[in-house]
Amino acid sequence: MKRLCLLIAGLLISTSVLADGCDNETTQAGLNECYGKEYKKQDELLNQTYGQAMKLATDAQKTQLKAAQNAWITYRYADCAFLSSGADGGSVAPLVHAQCMTDKTVERTELLKSTLHCDEGDVSCVFPPR
Template sequence: MKPVLPALALLLSSGYALADECDNASTQADLNACSAAQYQAADKKLNQTWQDVLKRAEPAQRDLLKKAQSAWITLRDADCAFISSSTEGGSVQPMVNNQCLTDKTNEREAFLASLLQCEEGDLSCPLPPGN
């Protein structure tokens, strides 16, 4: 039972509630599938925002942006592997990993979306303002 406690603590502290979309899940397999679908939805939204940011970036910024995104993906995956390591081998591990991926992906999407809100003269924002 010990390995489940960190997973439950992670879920309770998560800003993204599984309960909203997974109310009808009755097995761990259902919860795992639901959490995977939530991650896929978050990743799709991130990729849409990513494309918008790439379009807005100056040509010289695009390589830097791609390097930053690649480094973020590596960090996200390593963090989530660590977070879900306490449940390794258990049936709850995919859900814990997916929830971590979802949370971190939502955070990254919000950050990238904030870059699209740059205003003229805001030197703290690297992207040019939108038209």
């Protein structure tokens, strides 16, 4: 129980930057809904970034990126199911799961964004300047 409380407290502290709009929520249901909306917002940003990468990709890269993205989605769901399993059955479970999904989605978005712009001469660049 102590571990669960520490986990929840840590997640709540780490979420304050991403979901500032949830500060006014006073019920667990309201917090759960708010953090769920934050996840959906971040997922939309990821989809936009993925679309930008697909536009720059060659046909071979499109196949690779699609496979990588599908594998990452499977990983994200499985990892967040595991990482939030300590809260299963509790009223805070949706919040904990949504925060995990949000964190991983933000990380993936930043990774994909980093592939979109490369310095001239960067031989490790995924999408060289055209």
